[in-house]
Each structure stands twice: as C-alpha cells, then as structure tokens.
Amino acid sequence: MCFNMSLVTDRLALEGEFGAVFEQFPSYSGGSTPSIEYYNRSGFSHPLWPVVTVQDPGNFSSAHWGLVPSWVKDRESALRLQDMTLNARGESIWEKPSFRSAAAHAQRCLIPVDGFFEPHEHEGKSYPFYIHREGKLFALAGIYDRWVGPQTGREYLSFSIITADAAGLIDTIHNKKHRMPLILTAQQYPRWLDSDLSQEQVRQMLGDDRLPELFAHPVSKQLYSRTPAALEPSVQKQCLTGIDAVDRIALR
DNA sequence: CCAGACGTTGTT
C-alpha cells in the first residue's frame, strides 16, 4: 500500500541520481528555481510526478499518479478508475485489464521519492509512519500507460506504484494489509528499465524480501487531513505519539 | 447477447 509519497529534491540531484534530464516537466524545466516540494502528496489528488520510463530513460517524463489505461472512454470513467489504480499488485499486472497492456509492452518506470508513508494499526487506531533513507533519493517501481482525452485529444501519461508482500521493517509497520511498494536502489534502476526483463524476472524482484537500509518514524495524523497543513514539511518530522508500542518501531 | 466492470486498500 502506498497512497502518500514525498519528493523534496532539486533538479540537479534528481538528474545525478537517475542519469536523466528535465525537458518535459513543466515545473522543472525553464524555471529559475527548479525544485518541487512534495513533502506529502496524496495519490488521490493525482499529482504530476517526474518519472523515468523504459521507453525514454534519458528524460524525466511528467506523469499523473493513478494509471488511466488507453481504452477508457471518457473523462468521468478515467477519474473514477484513477482512484483505484494508485497501486498495482505486482503479482497480477499481466492479467488485470487495467494493467496488462502496460505490462505486456514493458511500460515500466522509476518513480523518484525521498520517502513514502504507511499506516500502522495499534488498538484500532491508525498511526502513519514516514519511511525514508535519511534524505537519500531512491525509486519506487511503477508501470505507466498513455490515454488520449476524447475531448482535448491530448495525451495523458499516468502511472501506478507496483506493490508486493511487505517485508522487514515495512511488514512490522504495515501490520494490517502487509503490502509495500516495490523499492529500487540505484543498482536496480537499469534492471527495472531493461525492456527485455521477463515476467519471471519481474516476479523474482517482487519476491525478493531483502530491503535496503530504511528508517521510519511515526508522524502526525495531520497527514490524513485534507488541509494545507498536510502538505507542510512538518508532516515528515518526528512526532512521537507517546504510545510505546508505536514509538518502539522507530528505533531501528 | 448486452451492460458493466476494469482496482486497491486511507484517514479525518
């Protein structure tokens, strides 16, 4: 599960990490202060995100979070479906109508993040955690598709986060659904972007429960609100809940 | 045969 992500990095750091340049992404290219501040972005607002695709690995493409498959007929259906395609279960992307075209055509992408959020349940209440690598960039694995708006005729690029069974620290945190986004480190970027990657090889990556070094701490439940405060840097900051069972997880 | 789904896992 992954409905909230973070990306607070300037253009140069992104270009260095992913070996791609910005020419397509409006808020990055041409601006004098080419950075964005996505301390917390909810998938349900379908934000534009810079991604690196198999088909154009040398550039950052701008894509909306929430995959809209090419066969969707109208804007209303697209919006409805988009709330349900923030994640794609990695195990079933080859069968699901919404994802199989993307899966069949190796439309995979890297989604740069500084971190993401997962809920921890304790005595019936949900405590959001921020999961990160101490400011080090990394990527989540995604698939994407293109949709052409019937009214506008314009192409709409959009993606889903690939999920797998949770492992390690994330399994401890996400104790209800036990799912996590597929996390990629720099060494794995070329592999995910290899257009010849077989279904078997993708399944292997999904089943690999080794995680890179991760850090996590509980954050304010403000994260769940739909106020401007939920977008502020403070949502990422350490915020001890005072509940031992929850705080203890952060000590890793 | 046609209509409808097509998806994943949140919270206040």
Added chain:
DNA sequence: GTCTGG
C-alpha cells in the same frame, strides 16, 4: 480493448 455477470 476484453472479460464477466446476468
């Protein structure tokens, strides 16, 4: 576009 449910 393609499958499922009725």
Added chain:
DNA sequence: CCAGACGTTGTT
C-alpha cells in the same frame, strides 16, 4: 468470514 448463488440466451 458470511451471504448468496447455483443458469441460459437474439431483440427492437
């Protein structure tokens, strides 16, 4: 886990 289906087909 429990509720509900359990079936087929050309219609305006």
Added chain:
DNA sequence: GTCTGG
C-alpha cells in the same frame, strides 16, 4: 456442497 463476491 462449493465457489464467488463483498
């Protein structure tokens, strides 16, 4: 009885 959908 057993499968599917929620």
